[in-house]
Amino acid sequence: MQRRELLRLLAGAGATPWLASLLHAGEPTGWQADFEASDAPWKIGFDTPPADLPEAAATVRGRFPDAVAGTLYRVGPAGHDLGGQRYHHWFDGDGMVQRFAIEGTTVRHQGRYVQTAKRLAELRAGHRLTEAFGTVLPGVEPATSADAINVANTSVLPLAGELLALWEGGSATRVDARTLDTLGLKTWRPDLAGMPFSAHPKVDPDGTVWNFGVGARQGLLALYELAPEGALRRAAVLPVTDLPMVHDFAVTERHLVFLMPPLVYDDKGKPPGTSFLDAHAWKPELGMRALVVDKKDWNRRRMLTLPAGFLFHVGNAWEEPGPRGARIHVDYVRSDNADGVFTTNRELMRGRRVRSPGPHLTVAMLDLGTGRATQEVLPLDAEFPRIDPRRVGLRHRRVVHATQVTKERPGFAAVAYTNVETGRSQRFVYGAQAMVEEHLLVPDGRGPGWILGTVLDLVQRKTVLSCFAADRLAAGPVAQAVLPRALPLGLHGMFSPA
Template sequence: MLFPSPRAASAAPPAAPAWLNGFRNLRREHGFELLRTEGTLPDDLSGTLFRNGPGLFDRFGERYAHWFDGDGAVTGVRFADGRARGACRVVQTVGLQLERRAGRRLFGGWNTPPARPFRELLLGDGKNPVNTHVLLYQGRLFATCEGGLPVELSPDDLGALGETDLDGVLVHAFSAHAHRVPARRASYNFGARLGPKTELTVYELPDEGRPRRLATFAVEGARVLHDFIATERHLVFVFAPIYLQLWKMLLLRRGAMDASTWRAERGTEIVIVPIDRPSDPIRMKVDAFLCEHTANAFEQDGTLVFDFIHYPTLDALERFVGSVAGGAVRGPLGGSLRRGILDPVRRTLRLEARLPLPVDMPRVSPRVDARPHRYIYLTGYSAPSHDGMSPWDAVAKLDVERGSLERYVPGPDQFPSEAVFVPRSGASAEDDGYLLTLVYDARADLSHVAVLDARSPSGGPLARAFFDHPVPFGFHGAWMPAERPG
C-alpha cells in the first residue's frame, strides 16, 4: 500500500481566488433605492444605466457548467439631481418559474447538459435565460439573449412583464446584440433557428413605427453566431466554423459547447445583406477565425471597415469563459482587437492588428455608431504582462488613429465591467462624455458604479455609487437618458 508523504498530507488545498465570489448568486433583489456616493456626480448625468448578466449560478444544489448559463439578473442605476439610486432583480422567466415549481433543474444551457434532451432539442422546450444584454426600444426596456425572445421589463422597478414577439414580428429567437444605425433612424438585429441548416431572420426596428422582418437566409449546419456588423448600407454576419453536433446533446447529454466542433478547413463564412436590397445577400468564405464582439463599423471607399474582437479559434475563447466561473481558469483570454476591411465586390477580407493584448467588451460613443470612430473603450488588464487568468481588472481607452492606450485600474482585487459611454450634454467631441463601469471589489465583497471622464479615464473616477451588496459578474449594458422637459 502506498501512503502519501507527510508533506503532501499536510499541504493545504489552493486558496480560491478572491474574485470567485463574483460568481455567486445575487444576494439581494430590490427596487431602486438610494446608493451611497463618493465624489461629485456630474450635474448633466441624468438617466439610467441598465446592465445584464447571470444572477443565479446554481439551482437546487447543482452548479451551472458555464458562465453563460446563469439565469439573467438586470441591474439599474438611476442618476438624477446629483444622486444615484440602484436596483437589482433576477428576471422571472417562464423557465425559471417552471423550475421553481418543480423543485429541480429542467433545462440545459450553453454547456450545462440538457435535463430532458428530447423535449429541449426536438420540441423546443428550452429555457431562455435572457442573461446577456438589454435593448432600449421606443422607450421600452427588454432583457435579451440569443436563446429566445426578449423579455420586457418595467424601467420603474425592473419587474418582468413577460416575453414578447413584438406584435408577431419576431420568430424563433432574438439575439443579444442589436446595433443602431442613426442615419436610418433604426436598429437592426437577428434571430436564429438551429437544425441541419441554421436559418437567420434579420430584423429592422425603426425609431418610430412597427418593426419588420428584413431578410431570411440559411447556412449549412447547426451554427453559433453571437454578434454581427452594421454599417449605414450593409449588415454583415460572420459565421465561424463552429458546428453543434445535436446528436451528442440528444444521445450523450452533452452541453452545447462539449457537443461542438471547430472545422477550420471549412473556413469562416461571411454573409453580407444590403439593407436596401435584402433579398440579394453576398456570400464569401475566408480563413477560419471567430468574430465575437463588434466595436463599430463604417463604409469607406467601397469597403466595409469594422473593428472587432478576434479569436483565432473557439478554444481561445472557451478555455477562459468556460472555466472562469468555477475559479480554475484553463487558459488566458485569447481575444484581441483587430480591424477587418471587407470588399463586397472583390469578396476579399483583410485583417489588421489594432491592439495585440487580451481585451474584450468593446464600445464606442453612440455619436459615432456606424460612422468612422477614433476611440474604442474595452475591458482588459492592468499591465501587458498580466497573465490574463482572471476577470478583467482594467478599462482601456484606445486611440485607433495614434495607437495610444490609457487604462483605468480600480485597484487590487477590483474588477470592472464593460464601460458604457454616456455623451456629455452639449458635447461636440467624440470622447466628450462619461464612462460608466460596474466594479466588483472582492476585498469588500461589494459592487459600485464608477463614473469616469471619457477624455481621460486614467485620471480615476469623478464619483462612485455603492451598492450594499455584490452584483455578480455580468456582460453588457445600455444607457437610457432621462426625458427632458418640453
C-alpha cells in the same frame, strides 16, 4: 459518512424516488460542491443571489455629470445554482437586470431576476427541469423550444418605453423599465413567435433598430428591421450553409456585417445528452467568413473570408467608396480559437481559473469590389468594445473596452479608450483586486463625452460604478458610487438619459 454521500449511494442502489427529491433539496452536488470548496476571492462575482436585490442607495464620491443623469441598465447570468445543483457554464445562469438611477451626487440601485417561464417553473419544482446552453444535468428534459430554456441574461434594449431583456436563442422578454417587473415575451408578429432575437441589436443614428437571430440546427439566419418607435418594419429568414455560433454583428450606412467564426453546429456522432454548446465543432478550414448583406435588399449578399479565429463582440463598422466597390472597415475582438467558450467560462462555475487564448482588438477591411478581406491584430488585449452610440454605422476612431488580463483571476483589470486607426490607447488601471465589467461611452453635446461602467472590488467586496471624462481617462474617475453589496458579474448594458 456525510448525508450527501449517503443519499448518493442510496439513489445509486435504486432507492425510492423520495430519495432523489432529497438530492434536490439544497444538498450541494458535483460542481456546486467544487464551487463552495474553492477559496478563490473572485468567486463572489459568480455567487447566486437568493432573491431580488431591493433598492438601495450607493455612497457617492464626487458628482456625476449632468450628461449621465439617467439610468444605466445591465444584465447578466445570476441564478447559477438551484436545489444543490450548479450549472456547468457561466452563460446558463438565470438573468438578473440591474438598474442604476443616477442624478448628480445620488445613485440608487436595484436588481431583479427576470421571471421567465423557465425560472418560475424551476423555482416551483426546487430544481432544474430542462437542459441549458452548456449544461445537461441528470434527469432534466430536452428543451421543447428555445423559449423553454430562455434565461434573458445577455443584454438589454430600452425601446418604446419598455426594457427588453435579451438572450441568444429565443424571444426578447419585456421588462418594466422603472420597476423591473417582468411583463412577458415580446412577439413582433404572430408568425415570428419564438424566433430568436439576438442580444446585440444595433441602433442607427436615425433610431432604426437592426437585429438578427440564429437557427443553428436549421441553418437559418433571421433578420429584423424595427422603426424607432419599436414597430416591426421587416423580418425574413435566410439560409446560410455551415451557419456558426454568431453572437454579435455590425451595421454600416448600407450593409449588415456578420463575422462568422468556424464554430459550427454539428451533432453527428454526438451522444444523447450532449449540450447545445458541445454539439458545435471547430472547423478552422472554413476560415472566418464575413457575410455582408445589403440593408435595402436582403437577397443581395456577399461572402468574404478572413483567417480562422473566434469572436464574441464587434465594435463598429463603416464603409467608404473604393475603385470597384465599397470597402468596409470593421473592428472586433478576436481570439485564436474558441477554447474559452468550452473551458474558461465553464470552470468559473467551479471557482477555478483556466486561461485561454487572450482576445485582441482587431481591425479588418472587407473590399467588396475585389472580394479580398484583410485584417490587423493590434497588440492590445480587449473585450466588451463599445463606441459613441451616435457613430453606429459611421466612421469612428475610438473604442472603449476592457483590457489588461491578469494571471490571478478571470477578467480584466483596466478600462481603455483606443484609437483603432493609430493604435494609441489611454487607460485607467483599477488594480489587481478589481474585476472590470463593460464600460459605455455616454455622449455630451458640449464635449468628448463620458465613460461609465462598473467593477467588482474584491477588497471591499462591493460593486463600484465609475464615471470618467473620455478625453482624460487616465486621470481617473470624476465620480464613483460604491454599492452596499457585490453584484453578480454581468455581461452587457445600455444607458437611458433622463
